[in-house]
Amino acid sequence: MENNPLSPFEIVESLFEGVVIHSATTEIIYANPRALEILRVTENQVLNKDVLNPKWHFLCGKGNALAFEDYPVNIVIRTKQPIFNVEVGFVDKSSGDITWILCNTSPKFNQDGTIKYIISSFIDITSRKVAVPLEAVVANANDIIIITKANTDDPQIVYVNAAFTKLTGYEPDEAIGKTPRFLQGPNTDKDTRSRIRDALRNSHGIRETIVNYTKTGVPYWLDINIFPLKNSLGQITYFAAVERDVTNEVIKVENLTHLALEDPLTGLLNRRGFEQAVTNTFADKNFSFHTLALIDIDYFKNINDTHGHDVGDIVLTQLANLLKKFFRDSDLICRFGGEEFIVLMQKSDINNSLVKFEQFRTGVKETSFSINKQLNLSITVSLGLIQIPSSDIHLESHIKNADIALYQAKRGGRNRIQVFEF
Numbered sequence: 001m002e003n004n005p006l007s008p009f010e011i012v013e014s015l016f017e018g019v020v021i022h023s024a025t026t027e028i029i030y031a032n033p034r035a036l037e038i039l040r041v042t043e044n045q046v047l048n049k050d051v052l053n054p055k056w057h058f059l060c061g062k063g064n065a066l067a068f069e070d071y072p073v074n075i076v077i078r079t080k081q082p083i084f085n086v087e088v089g090f091v092d093k094s095s096g097d098i099t100w101i102l103c104n105t106s107p108k109f110n111q112d113g114t115i116k117y118i119i120s121s122f123i124d125i126t127s128r129k130v131a132v133p134l135e136a137v138v139a140n141a142n143d144i145i146i147i148t149k150a151n152t153d154d155p156q157i158v159y160v161n162a163a164f165t166k167l168t169g170y171e172p173d174e175a176i177g178k179t180p181r182f183l184q185g186p187n188t189d190k191d192t193r194s195r196i197r198d199a200l201r202n203s204h205g206i207r208e209t210i211v212n213y214t215k216t217g218v219p220y221w222l223d224i225n226i227f228p229l230k231n232s233l234g235q236i237t238y239f240a241a242v243e244r245d246v247t248n249e250v251i252k253v254e255n256l257t258h259l260a261l262e263d264p265l266t267g268l269l270n271r272r273g274f275e276q277a278v279t280n281t282f283a284d285k286n287f288s289f290h291t292l293a294l295i296d297i298d299y300f301k302n303i304n305d306t307h308g309h310d311v312g313d314i315v316l317t318q319l320a321n322l323l324k325k326f327f328r329d330s331d332l333i334c335r336f337g338g339e340e341f342i343v344l345m346q347k348s349d350i351n352n353s354l355v356k357f358e359q360f361r362t363g364v365k366e367t368s369f370s371i372n373k374q375l376n377l378s379i380t381v382s383l384g385l386i387q388i389p390s391s392d393i394h395l396e397s398h399i400k401n402a403d404i405a406l407y408q409a410k411r412g413g414r415n416r417i418q419v420f421e422f
Contacts, residue, residue, distance in 0.1 A: 059089030169215030
């Protein structure tokens with residue numbers, strides 16, 4: 001069978017690139033089918049038309065109107081040099097649609113050195129040109145964005161955005177090549193780290209709250225969302241982490257939690273806070289006994305009735321400070337309600353505790369409560385004590401029994417200690 005290769009003309013006609021040939025005076029003398037398709041015109045609309053034709057409206061790469069002298073064909077005519085990879089927007093005046101092309105334009109010369117014609121070839125880059133510039137979005141996002149290699153044992157950082165540097169103080173070249181673990185510190189939760197590691201090893205995304213540290217050692221809290229990035233073959237090549245600084249929110253929650261467990265007047269634990277702390281105490285079975293005391297200010301109603309509730313509040317506050325002074329940091333001190341307080345001496349049996357509570361009772365009696373320059377008050381307290389086995393976590397029944405002992409101390413003349421007898 002005879003071999004019939006395509007002619008040069010047939011090759012140009014079948015090219016995926018658009019090809020336009022201009023005369024030396026810019027008239028279009030040829031446009032291949034792909035050029036007509038890209039520019040959305042017919043042969044009759046372009047042939048023998050020069051670049052001064054009012055139909056043409058071109059834009060530069062930045063989207064501004066392109067000056068006539070900056071049309072690619074005019075640059076080539078003026079400089080007699082080829083130009084490459086010039087972005088040009090072609091505006092369809094009937095619809096306002098813009099077709100973006102990447103254009104190469106070259107002159108062809110006569111023997112005397114004058115331009116014979118100019119060839120422009122171009123491809124359609126509209127989809128690329130109008131696509132959302134995701135790289136710029138990521139780089140300028142308020143949220144921190146970190147991208148690491150998919151190696152879960154050594155997930156080296158390959159990218160951080162500006163928000164990362166703003167929060168952590170680390171420049172990109174100080175972070176890239178390291179793993180995100182270099183941001184962790186003493187208060188970074190081990191269980192959280194373990195969950196993240198397990199999720200990545202199983203190629204799963206995960207969302208956690210974690211504490212990291214800045215370059216200067218300041219802790220900050222992150223709401224972190226980690227997910228795998230796949231290539232066109234579906235293979236995981238990177239992990240991305242989108243992180244939001246939630247430090248203020250965490251602090252606010254911690255403050256609210258603290259307030260919910262604390263008596264606002266004295267700063268001691270309130271009843272709820274005491275019950276929660278006791279639960280943790282009884283979880284430790286290494287010690288046999290604790291001692292609980294219910295403490296009541298004798299004749300406190302008389303103070304309120306005589307001097308007013310503001311003075312009563314001062315007495316309560318000063319007594320709370322006295323409690324903090326007398327008892328250990330490990331002991332739980334609570335304003336139980338009104339003028340009643342509770343102290344739980346942890347890991348201390350009744351005999352050892354009695355000595356300390358007697359010192360406290362005497363100390364209160366000997367203390368002058370300074371209300372103002374003109375007023376000092378003296379008070380006494382009554383105490384009901386009970387020894388609690390560490391294996392017995394029924395707090396409510398122990399408080400009731402301590403209250404029985406307190407009642408007996410009151411009936412016995414006040415300003416005294418009564419131990420509950422089983």
